[in-house]
Amino acid sequence: MLSLRPTDTGQRQFHSYMLGAIAPRPIAFVSTIDQSGNPNVSPFSFFNAMGTNPPILVFSPSRSGRTGKTKNTYDNILEVPEAVVNVVTVSMVHQASLASGEYPKGVNEFEKAGFTQLPSELVRPFRVKESPVQMECKIRDTVETGKGGGAGIIVIAEILLIHLEETILGTDGLIDPDKIQLAGRMGSDFYCNASGTSLFRIPQPGPVLGIGIDALPDQIRTSSYLTGKHLAQLASVNSLPEYFDNASIKKNIAPLGYIKKGKIPVNREKQFYRKIIRLLDEGNTTGAWKFILKTLPDEN
Amino acid sequence: MLSLRPTDTGQRQFHSYMLGAIAPRPIAFVSTIDQSGNPNVSPFSFFNAMGTNPPILVFSPSRSGRTGKTKNTYDNILEVPEAVVNVVTVSMVHQASLASGEYPKGVNEFEKAGFTQLPSELVRPFRVKESPVQMECKIRDTVETGKGGGAGIIVIAEILLIHLEETILGTDGLIDPDKIQLAGRMGSDFYCNASGTSLFRIPQPGPVLGIGIDALPDQIRTSSYLTGKHLAQLASVNSLPEYFDNASIKKNIAPLGYIKKGKIPVNREKQFYRKIIRLLDEGNTTGAWKFILKTLPDEN
Numbered sequence: 001m002l003s004l005r006p007t008d009t010g011q012r013q014f015h016s017y018m019l020g021a022i023a024p025r026p027i028a029f030v031s032t033i034d035q036s037g038n039p040n041v042s043p044f045s046f047f048n049a050m051g052t053n054p055p056i057l058v059f060s061p062s063r064s065g066r067t068g069k070t071k072n073t074y075d076n077i078l079e080v081p082e083a084v085v086n087v088v089t090v091s092m093v094h095q096a097s098l099a100s101g102e103y104p105k106g107v108n109e110f111e112k113a114g115f116t117q118l119p120s121e122l123v124r125p126f127r128v129k130e131s132p133v134q135m136e137c138k139i140r141d142t143v144e145t146g147k148g149g150g151a152g153i154i155v156i157a158e159i160l161l162i163h164l165e166e167t168i169l170g171t172d173g174l175i176d177p178d179k180i181q182l183a184g185r186m187g188s189d190f191y192c193n194a195s196g197t198s199l200f201r202i203p204q205p206g207p208v209l210g211i212g213i214d215a216l217p218d219q220i221r222t223s224s225y226l227t228g229k230h231l232a233q234l235a236s237v238n239s240l241p242e243y244f245d246n247a248s249i250k251k252n253i254a255p256l257g258y259i260k261k262g263k264i265p266v267n268r269e270k271q272f273y274r275k276i277i278r279l280l281d282e283g284n285t286t287g288a289w290k291f292i293l294k295t296l297p298d299e300n
Numbered sequence: 301m302l303s304l305r306p307t308d309t310g311q312r313q314f315h316s317y318m319l320g321a322i323a324p325r326p327i328a329f330v331s332t333i334d335q336s337g338n339p340n341v342s343p344f345s346f347f348n349a350m351g352t353n354p355p356i357l358v359f360s361p362s363r364s365g366r367t368g369k370t371k372n373t374y375d376n377i378l379e380v381p382e383a384v385v386n387v388v389t390v391s392m393v394h395q396a397s398l399a400s401g402e403y404p405k406g407v408n409e410f411e412k413a414g415f416t417q418l419p420s421e422l423v424r425p426f427r428v429k430e431s432p433v434q435m436e437c438k439i440r441d442t443v444e445t446g447k448g449g450g451a452g453i454i455v456i457a458e459i460l461l462i463h464l465e466e467t468i469l470g471t472d473g474l475i476d477p478d479k480i481q482l483a484g485r486m487g488s489d490f491y492c493n494a495s496g497t498s499l500f501r502i503p504q505p506g507p508v509l510g511i512g513i514d515a516l517p518d519q520i521r522t523s524s525y526l527t528g529k530h531l532a533q534l535a536s537v538n539s540l541p542e543y544f545d546n547a548s549i550k551k552n553i554a555p556l557g558y559i560k561k562g563k564i565p566v567n568r569e570k571q572f573y574r575k576i577i578r579l580l581d582e583g584n585t586t587g588a589w590k591f592i593l594k595t596l597p598d599e600n
Contacts, residue, residue, distance in 0.1 A: 002464040006462075011353050014462070017474075020476075022348060023484070024325075024326060048347060049319070051453070052450040058454065094528065094533060095513070095531070112512035113513060113532065114514070114521075114532065121303065130528070141443075145350065145356045145440075146353055151354070154350050159306060164304070166301070175317060180320065180321070187477065189503055190500070200490070202491060204489050229391065
């Protein structure tokens with residue numbers, strides 16, 4: 001393993017490791033305005049939500065790595081502490097990248113990048129008409145984390161009003177990732193298309209907790225057939241008794257103790273785990289557990 | 301368009317819009333320790349880099365939406381202001397999700413989620429052995445943005461030491477997205493695989509700026525054949541003269557003025573744009589410009 005201190009590593013190299021490791025990053029296409037009314041729009045991938053009550057975003061218009069100078073976005077925010085944060089879709093991202101060039105103050109990046117200015121309702125900066133989600137924000141605070149080239153400036157913004165295109169919503173009323181088709185930022189000149197075949201689902205833990213991998217039967221937990229993914233799926237159930245079909249087992253035996261003792265004969269192992277893997281890869285955790293509990297020999 | 305104020309919208313619904321729109325999000329698998337030495341590890345997708353000099357991260361262990369209580373991660377940071385931020389790969393993400401359950405203080409999520417504790421060099425919290433990038437951090441500050449359920453707590457961390465598995469590096473020494481295979485967080489129970497066919501590249505603007513879409517010839521800029529992506533590619537070149545083969549044109553005519561006057565006859569338009577689109581989709585912007593400049597009639 002490579003172990004590097006930022007102080008012993010070239011800043012450019014350390015920067016590239018950070019961008020390659022902290023990914024995929026959402027992209028904020030941030031619209032601001034100076035006190036004379038000149039609009040600016042620029043993309044930032046040092047960006048995320050930080051909380052939902054109140055709804056808080058952060059993004060960082062870092063100092064230029066080359067010159068140490070602040071960007072127009074930050075200068076504008078000091079003059080007019082408002083912003084519209086627009087999301088960036090795959091179809092917009094080439095244009096948004098064009099706007100990331102540091103054009104001189106006064107140049108309108110909406111025009112340079114071919115986007116349309118849409119007046120906001122609660123703040124002075126314009127919305128980006130082509131973006132399917134536009135968040136009107138007031139700036140709550142800014143935190144400068146350094147003064148050199150590449151130093152971050154944390155802009156803390158509160159969402160006052162969110163605009164959503166109806167076309168990005170699924171039948172359940174939620175944003176459908178295949179309809180919004182967001183672009184994410186990776187290291188180097190890579191981007192990521194966060195839709196289609198790149199998507200997968202993991203059922204989220206509720207208020208009742210998973211039993212945990214440490215609670216799995218030893219034989220299963222240490223099996224060379226199963227990956228961490230399979231173990232995590234088996235360990236995500238809230239309790240085991242619900243998976244018992246056999247009422248006598250349910251009544252008479254402490255379930256975890258029971259399956260901890262069970263032992264599949266070596267000559268049946270391969271077949272046993274192949275079926276469990278198939279069921280888990282289909283997302284059928286309940287089926288996998290039922291099969292395990294049916295197959296493990298009853299020691300009664 | 302739907303326009304919603306947070307105050308007029310149910311918190312759960314507003315939360316779901318934020319998670320669906322601000323994506324894909326990188327995942328911090330944050331290891332902390334309390335003053336008695338009990339370890340904790342939990343994933344947070346409200347996370348990103350904020351600057352590289354010094355290297356700064358933020359993440360938010362938000363208050364529970366259900367109870368308003370703070371999480372063990374934050375409580376630990378108040379006791380021991382250190383953390384290891386580990387990245388989350390596709391092969392780790394099911395296990396990391398298991399650790400996102402709010403197990404009681406004192407329960408070791410490393411064991412629950414089947415991960416291995418690795419001692420750090422400069423801080424007390426453990427690294428996650430299975431993660432290919434582990435960042436040892438000191439906490440510089442925390443900012444509570446509210447006190448209710450779902451309120452964000454911005455933890456500002458500085459990286460002291462980064463550990464990288466050599467296996468994730470490409471031949472150029474940079475992190476290869478297809479080798480690290482990071483997972484990103486989307487809305488609802490969706491995740492995104494940030495590698496393979498989901499990746500694409502956009503050449504990054506350098507210190508010399510693109511000419512901009514507003515500087516494109518009117519006929520091209522307003523063509524119904526080209527998308528914003530194609531226009532952005534054409535507009536990303538730094539200047540046009542470098543694309544001229546014809547020395548006489550290069551010498552005698554102001555390039556932008558020249559191509560602004562050029563006009564493709566309507567009966568050749570479809571063929572003309574089809575070829576431009578093919579070249580641009582292949583990433584051959586230079587070829588597309590050469591073809592445009594060769595084809596546009598010479599008005600000399």
